[in-house]
Amino acid sequence: MKKELKLMKGNEAMAEAAIRAGADAYFGYPITPQSEVLEYLTNFAYQKTGMVILQAESEIAAINMIYGAAGAGKKVMTSSSSPGISLMQEGISYIACAELPCLLVNVVRGGPGLGTIQPSQGDYYQSVKGGGHGDYKMIVLAPSTVQEMVDYVKLGFDLAFKWRNPVMMLTDGALGQMMEKVELFEQLPRETVNGIEKWATIGKTKDRERNVITSLHIQPDKMEEINLHLQAKYKKIEEEEIRFEEFAMEDAEYMITAFGLVARICQKAAMLAREKGFKVGVFRPQTLFPFPYKQIDSYTKQIKGILDVEMNAGQMVEDIRLAVNGKVPVEFHGRMGGVVPSPEEILEKIEEKFVGVPA
Amino acid sequence: MTEEIIISGFGGQGVLSMGQILCYSGVVEEKDVSWMPSYGPEMRGGTANCIAIISDQKISSPILTKFDTVIALNQPSIDKFESAVKPGGLLIYESSTALNPPTRTDIEIVPIEAANEATKLENPKVMNMIILGAFLKKKPILKFDNVLAGLGKVLPERYHHLIPLNEKALRRGMELVEEVTA
Numbered sequence: 001m002k003k004e005l006k007l008m009k010g011n012e013a014m015a016e017a018a019i020r021a022g023a024d025a026y027f028g029y030p031i032t033p034q035s036e037v038l039e040y041l042t043n044f045a046y047q048k049t050g051m052v053i054l055q056a057e058s059e060i061a062a063i064n065m066i067y068g069a070a071g072a073g074k075k076v077m078t079s080s081s082s083p084g085i086s087l088m089q090e091g092i093s094y095i096a097c098a099e100l101p102c103l104l105v106n107v108v109r110g111g112p113g114l115g116t117i118q119p120s121q122g123d124y125y126q127s128v129k130g131g132g133h134g135d136y137k138m139i140v141l142a143p144s145t146v147q148e149m150v151d152y153v154k155l156g157f158d159l160a161f162k163w164r165n166p167v168m169m170l171t172d173g174a175l176g177q178m179m180e181k182v183e184l185f186e187q188l189p190r191e192t193v194n195g196i197e198k199w200a201t202i203g204k205t206k207d208r209e210r211n212v213i214t215s216l217h218i219q220p221d222k223m224e225e226i227n228l229h230l231q232a233k234y235k236k237i238e239e240e241e242i243r244f245e246e247f248a249m250e251d252a253e254y255m256i257t258a259f260g261l262v263a264r265i266c267q268k269a270a271m272l273a274r275e276k277g278f279k280v281g282v283f284r285p286q287t288l289f290p291f292p293y294k295q296i297d298s299y300t301k302q303i304k305g306i307l308d309v310e311m312n313a314g315q316m317v318e319d320i321r322l323a324v325n326g327k328v329p330v331e332f333h334g335r336m337g338g339v340v341p342s343p344e345e346i347l348e349k350i351e352e353k354f355v356g357v358p359a
Numbered sequence: 360m361t362e363e364i365i366i367s368g369f370g371g372q373g374v375l376s377m378g379q380i381l382c383y384s385g386v387v388e389e390k391d392v393s394w395m396p397s398y399g400p401e402m403r404g405g406t407a408n409c410i411a412i413i414s415d416q417k418i419s420s421p422i423l424t425k426f427d428t429v430i431a432l433n434q435p436s437i438d439k440f441e442s443a444v445k446p447g448g449l450l451i452y453e454s455s456t457a458l459n460p461p462t463r464t465d466i467e468i469v470p471i472e473a474a475n476e477a478t479k480l481e482n483p484k485v486m487n488m489i490i491l492g493a494f495l496k497k498k499p500i501l502k503f504d505n506v507l508a509g510l511g512k513v514l515p516e517r518y519h520h521l522i523p524l525n526e527k528a529l530r531r532g533m534e535l536v537e538e539v540t541a
Contacts, residue, residue: 007379007386007394007512178421179379179394181386261421268420342424 004184010146011036011176013184014079014105014169017153019045022188023103024074025052027065031081032117033173034107038079049190059084063091070100071213073192073200075157079105081173082123083114086131092166093132097215097226099199099233101160103153104138105169107176110338118338119173121260124315127170128288135227137234138168139241140288142259146180148286154185161193163237170288172311174340175261243286244295248274252281254354255299257308257320259285262341266309269346276347278355288316296323305329305354309346312336360415362500363423367408367440368432368453373487376513377430378411380491383509384501385413393421406435413500428498430490432473437461451493453486469493471535477528482521485528492532503529 008016015037018026026045028038038055045051056062062078069076080088085106095102108123110116125131127140139159141152149171156167196202197211204210217223247267249255254273256266263284273280283299285292305328308317317332324330331353335341364381368374378394385392393412410426412418429444431437431452441461444450450461454470461468471493477486495506510525 005386005389007383007392174395174422177396179382179392180418180421181382181390181392264418265420265422268423271419340422342422343420344424 006182006184007179008146008182009036009177009179010149010171011107012040013146013182014149014153014176015040016044016184017150018077018103019048019051020185020187021154021157022049022075022190023051023077023157024190025054025065025069025076026078027054027056027062027069027076028078028080029056029059029062029084031084033109033119033176034079034081034105036176037105037107049187051190059087060091063088063095066102066104067091067095067098067100070095070102071098071201073196073202075101075161075190075193077103077105077153077157079107081107081109081117082111082120085123085126089126089132091132092138093134093136094215095166096132096136096138097134097230098213099164099230100166100213101157101164102166103156103160103169104166105171108170108172110336116338117173119175119261119311119340120336120338121170121172121262121311121315122313122336123170124259124288124310124312127168128291128319136230137237137289138166139163139237139290140168140170141243142170142286142288143175144245144260144263144284146175146178147182149175150182150184159241163233164199165233165237170260172261173338238290241287242290242292242295244292245284245286247282247284249281249283249299251279252299252302253279253304254281254350255303255306256280256282256346256350257284257296257306257316258282258310259288259316262309262311265341265343266346268343269350272343272347273350278350280350285316291319291323293319293323296320297325297327300324300327303328305331307331307333307346307350307353309333309341309349311340360413360500361418362413362428362498363426364411364413364428364430364494365408365423365426365440365443366411366430366432367406367436368487370407372407372432373484374407374432375409377487377491378409379513380506380509381411381413381501383512384505387505387508388501390415391418393418395421406433406439408436408440428494430494432487432490434458449497451490451497453490467497469497469536470539471532473532473535476531476535480524480528480531482524485525488525488528489532489535492529493536494532495529496533496536
């Protein structure tokens, strides 16, 4: 079959992927730089698959609609950008506790506060370390291309149902706005996911107890039991779902760590460095939770140092430091507020931090 | 082949469309492409630019600071991006409105009186297509037929009656290159 190649904006490609993944509903509230998602879905989704598209009155309403529809076993999704995702945190914590599957997308913009509408990675902590209250985890996927924004919608729904857990796709304003060549997967039917009758509120049948969805468990013993169950699940996710990409790491003496779009800028920087004779590679976590601690640690025998590059003040770098536990020096370079680093600037940092410095 | 281009001008001059046409054409040829707009407040009337990359290989960074080709449609863009051309690279600029022409000697500079020529074609809006034609003449990285296919994708269907005029503008741009570099 001939490949279906299209030139699409990240936001539109992600929206098309949601339709094709057979999603049942999208609830959201527009915010730059991801307003195209709601716009695209409004134009095409219901017409194509009958998918419900609703512009909520606020982000708080949207996440609670997600909570309700996910509770009914539906394949549901929302997207927003940083300040909007902040408003959703209470609901995300409830959804994580109630163990409901859903796909959330944060097209990150510069913060804190209302900030800018330019790309940023300032919401790493919020996504990976909790953002809402209590000990919960989301599975966090970090795409670096428009193609991955498409692929991770499908993957995100699969993981959400596999683990009955909210999945966050953490992308940024530049990926949302840029256009790239994408290969779209074929339209999947909207169908009930197998096994949801064990937990979803879809009407009680005579042969089983009723399903209850709640995040309120007044008895401390019961609440601790739920916490232990969640922690055991997160541990299994850490064992099974780690994803990462390596670029020119085979003979690398220095490693750049970066996620999302920034990793691609770092690849260019690594190529520039190699032209100058410095053996630089790039390690890119594709899942931010679960985080590839062991895979990063395994390079400490090979490399002399790590430069972590992010569009924030240094958030993932804490996990890099935990991974290598002092075995190699970890340096950091970050830009904030919507400023994107250039390949030349990263090359300069490599030279400044490592070259000529005795190992 | 990898061509890294920045196209810059005022909002409304068709800067973003030029980049999109190149990228659509690249997709037709199954090349890897990347189109990165400057988005935000500057889109509303101020300067706008987009980075277009077309390559036979997988594209790494979609955001760059040095370019094989700079296309500048106004004076602020010449001022801002003349220094961003790689040594030996190409700078094409709209010269009927430029007061201070670029001065570098280590790059190829091609002035195109696209605004004047567009007026002659009785539609000032095709100024961008004249410049795009000039670029494609200097750097024939895409087949002309595929560029026309790209044009058809970028122009909304209600404007498809304007495709012949746009094609004429592209061809005029190609001729102009020969006139200025002869």
